[in-house]
Amino acid sequence: MPTRHSSLPTHRSSAPAQSSWDRKHLLALEGLSASDITSLLNLAQEYREVAVARAPRLSLLAHRTIANLFFESSTRTRCSFTLAARRLGADTLDISSAGSSISKGETILDTALNLQAMGVHALVLRSSASGAAVMLANAVSVPVINAGDGKHEHPTQGLLDLLTLRQHFGGRGREGDLRGKTIGIVGDAGNSRVARSNIHGLTTLGANVILVGPPTLVPKSFEKIVSASEGGPGKVSVTHDLDDVLPRVDALIMLRVQFERIDDGPSPIPSDYRQLYGLSALRASQLPDHAIIMHPGPMNRGLEIDSEVADDPERSAILQQVANGVAVRMAVLATLLKPSSPV
Numbered sequence: 001m002p003t004r005h006s007s008l009p010t011h012r013s014s015a016p017a018q019s020s021w022d023r024k025h026l027l028a029l030e031g032l033s034a035s036d037i038t039s040l041l042n043l044a045q046e047y048r049e050v051a052v053a054r055a056p057r058l059s060l061l062a063h064r065t066i067a068n069l070f071f072e073s074s075t076r077t078r079c080s081f082t083l084a085a086r087r088l089g090a091d092t093l094d095i096s097s098a099g100s101s102i103s104k105g106e107t108i109l110d111t112a113l114n115l116q117a118m119g120v121h122a123l124v125l126r127s128s129a130s131g132a133a134v135m136l137a138n139a140v141s142v143p144v145i146n147a148g149d150g151k152h153e154h155p156t157q158g159l160l161d162l163l164t165l166r167q168h169f170g171g172r173g174r175e176g177d178l179r180g181k182t183i184g185i186v187g188d189a190g191n192s193r194v195a196r197s198n199i200h201g202l203t204t205l206g207a208n209v210i211l212v213g214p215p216t217l218v219p220k221s222f223e224k225i226v227s228a229s230e231g232g233p234g235k236v237s238v239t240h241d242l243d244d245v246l247p248r249v250d251a252l253i254m255l256r257v258q259f260e261r262i263d264d265g266p267s268p269i270p271s272d273y274r275q276l277y278g279l280s281a282l283r284a285s286q287l288p289d290h291a292i293i294m295h296p297g298p299m300n301r302g303l304e305i306d307s308e309v310a311d312d313p314e315r316s317a318i319l320q321q322v323a324n325g326v327a328v329r330m331a332v333l334a335t336l337l338k339p340s341s342p343v
């Protein structure tokens with residue numbers, strides 16, 4: 001159910017319009033202002049038709065090369081960065097551990113410096129190490145985009161979730177307002193970079209976040225992820241009771257149980273996880289009529305979400321999120337690789 005949008009970008013060979021953005025990298029949503037975030041979302045909305053190939057590709061980033069360094073598995077994020085770059089006219093390089101010198105022990109930094117020496121204009125990095133994108137950004141001279149670093153942040157996923165929510169609350173094609181909305185984030189928040197980016201983005205735009213999950217995955221201390229000194233007007237609260245929260249949310253973001261991030265030893269996942277936190281059709285029927293259901297993918301169907309809910313054409317925004325992912329990544333690339341800067 002992608003939102004149709006009539007106005008296409010007019011700046012086929014000029015800088016993106018109305019951007020207040022003055023940062024070199026996109027490493028996290030923490031620390032971005034509401035206007036930083038809004039300028040990216042507005043541009044992504046303009047790119048919506050090109051992003052899903054309903055309008056011809058642009059030439060904004062012609063003669064630029066973007067390297068995707070994906071050292072952790074990915075389908076959506078990786079493909080959408082590649083499509084976003086190509087739909088802006090850029091060339092792409094796709095690098096993973098298998099088949100590159102990373103498998104011979106070369107460091108991420110050496111790999112990046114070599115690509116930079118070959119004239120790559122931006123680096124998109126996914127790594128299992130929290131802080132890897134910051135480390136790279138401190139060492140290279142080209143823009144770095146964090147495509148997910150360990151349990152830290154996944155800023156473009158946060159942006160595409162914000163865009164999806166904004167489209168929903170604003171109706172088709174209009175700007176939505178997240179102020180005062182209540183968004184439930186359910187599941188394995190402790191291991192989730194998606195949750196962290198969403199918390200920062202949502203509260204900065206004025207939404208309140210309720211984190212829901214077992215105490216082993218969602219401890220009470222998560223209420224302090226956003227400190228009182230931060231600018232965001234939204235609040236974060238933690239609860240362990242999903243059924244209590246359902247009637248009060250405007251949207252639910254279900255998180256994957258990230259088995260690969262769980263250390264050896266006693267499992268933090270209760271054996272009755274599905275009964276307590278799985279989103280069944282019965283549970284979904286307790287949501288307000290207007291509430292939507294989201295999931296960043298990949299899904300554990302039958303664990304955190306049932307197929308009946310994930311595939312519900314009325315309620316599920318999961319594929320709309322995916323489509324928005326291309327638009328958001330186009331907006332980020334266009335903004336960081338301003339055509340006025342030397343090729």
Ligand code: NCD
Pocket residue numbers: 076077148154157193194255256258296297298
């Ligand atoms: C997320 C990730 O990799 O952090 N997926 C994604 O990027 N679409 C969430 C997850 O893997 O559960």
